[in-house]
Amino acid sequence: MTDLNQTALQKGADRALEKIEIDTLVVGAGQAGVAMSEHLTKLGVPHLVLERNRIAEAWRTGRWDSLVANGPAWHDRFPGLEFEGLDPDAFASKEQVAAYFEAYAKQFNAPIRTGVEVKKVVRNAEGPGFTIETSEGVIQANRVVAATGPFQRPVIPPIAPKDDSITQIHSAQYFNPQQLPEGAVLVVGAGSSGVQIADELQRAGKNVYLSVGAHDRPPRAYRNRDFCWWLGVLGLWDAEAAQPGKEHVTIAVSGARGGHTVDFRGLAHQGVTLVGLTKAFNDGVVTFQADLAENIARGDENYLSLLDAADAYIARNGLDLPEEPEARATYPNPDCVTNPILELDLAKAGITSIIWATGYSVDYSWLKVNAFDERGKPKHQRGVSGEPGVYFLGLPWLSRRGSTFIWGVWHDAKHIADHIATQRKYLAYRDASQRSAKD
Structure with a gap:
């Protein structure tokens, strides 16, 4: 298969994609696709990145208006570029994050084509590589990297009521309090999205019920260090496997209003009514x-265990960091915890809206290859699929706990790019040997 070099790709960016042949096709131009393109560029691997919308579109239109990154700017970034004009300890807005990825891609002239949807990928029946059908034509590629990430299809559970009198939206469709009708709101899900949305709605004057399930609740900061720093020095970002039973537990953390520790009792004290799953x-x-009291207690255990680990690390390494005994102080259990609400008449409670902060599922319906298990989940080792030539990037726990974070996906992309470059070297040796035999 003929390779196109990067210059040719850039010059041809505005023409139809028909009959294009390329070594590696990257699907998706969010943080995963941009990181993948950087490493492939450094290694001299001819490639093309296709994005059906704009670069980092999910940050632009798939999040609420006031969203900021959950990690400080010094942490939630790629190694090769800092956020321009932003304090390293601040939390970037979603617009700043999207602009950051655009600026990063321009640094190495990433061959990204936007407004092109990949509709189908199939392995060629005869010969190597894959045939890719897109909204702009057909591409032939030796390799395909699925860099579409884990947040592809908003999930609303089947228990959702079939009631047209109640406004129901997923957190992906929530933008601000003004879009909701008058009345109370039930927010289902108490990870970072659900907590921040419930807090924003209550501060806007809404009567809010927040359904709290199992969660981890790290401190935003402790003893003058952000929790991202603590997870780093304690080696927790690099954990290669989740603790049993915690594979899908959400993390309640917030960068909103300058960053603060999520405290469910504090939310109740503020006026949010907490309910169980x-x-x-x-x-x-x-x-x-x-299970409300149990879920909050387990979140407290997670919170306190990190404080204990941080204290031990400080003592062991002789660090001069200020003590923070107030970090262990808590509000008393509110009435909604000691006397939990087990059922609620929506009309009598005045609930006119439900926001489902219940996460996302992946969607690889376009990838028609043998790279999935019986449950439809990708089969891979650190992103390298069991189907030769197919790679996955941006998924939770791809190689470590930090794989879905901006810096984590950059390191995972490097591993995959190295794998691709190695395979190309083997093929080049084979081709050279064949040429020598003909001579």
Whole structure:
């Protein structure tokens, strides 16, 4: 298969994609696709990045208006560029994050083509590589990197009521309090998205019920260091496997309003009514699990365990960091915890809106290859698929706990790019040997 060099790709960026042949096709131009392109460029691997919308589109239109990054600017970035005009300890807005990825891609003239949707990828029946059908034509590629990440299809659980009188949206469709009708709101899900949205709605004057499931609750900062720093020095970002039973536990952390520790009792003190895990809806009545106190207690255990680990690290390494005994102080349990609400009549409670902060699922329906298990999940080792020539990037725990974070995906992309470059060297040796035999 003929390779196109980067210059040719750039010159041809505005023409139709018909009959293009390229070594590696990267699908998606978010943080994963941009990182992948950088490493492939450094290694001299001819490639093309296709994005159906704009670079980092999810940051632009798939998040609420006031969203900021959950990690400080010094941490949530690629190694080769800092956020321009932003304090390293500040939290970048979603617009700043999108602009950052655009600026980063320009640094190495990334061959990104936007406005092109990949519709189908199939392995060629005869000969190497894959045939890729796109909205702008057909591409032939030796390798395909699925860099579309984990946040592809918003998930609303089947328990959602079939009631047209109630506005129901996923957190991906929530932008600001003004879009909701008058009345109270039930926010289902207490990870970072659910907590921040519930807080924003309550501060805007809404009566808010927040359904709290199992979660981890790290401190935003402790003893003059952000929790991102603590997870780094304690080696937790580089953990290669989740603790049993915690593979899908959400993390409640916030960079909003300059960053603060999420405190569910504090939210209740503020005016948010906490309820347990949402169980079912029936005839206008929602029921909740009797697990609210247990979920909060386990979140507290996670919080305190990190404080303990940080204290031990400081003592062991003789660091001069200020003590922070107030970090262990808590509000008393509010009435909604000691006397939990187990069922709620939506109409009597005045609830007119439900926001489902219940996460996302992946969507690889376009990737018609043998790279998935019986549950439809990618089969891979550090992003290298069991199907030769297919790679995955940007997924949770791809190689470590930090794989879905900006810096983590950059390191995962490097590993995959190295794998691709190595395979190309083997093929080049084979081709050279064949030429020598002909001579």
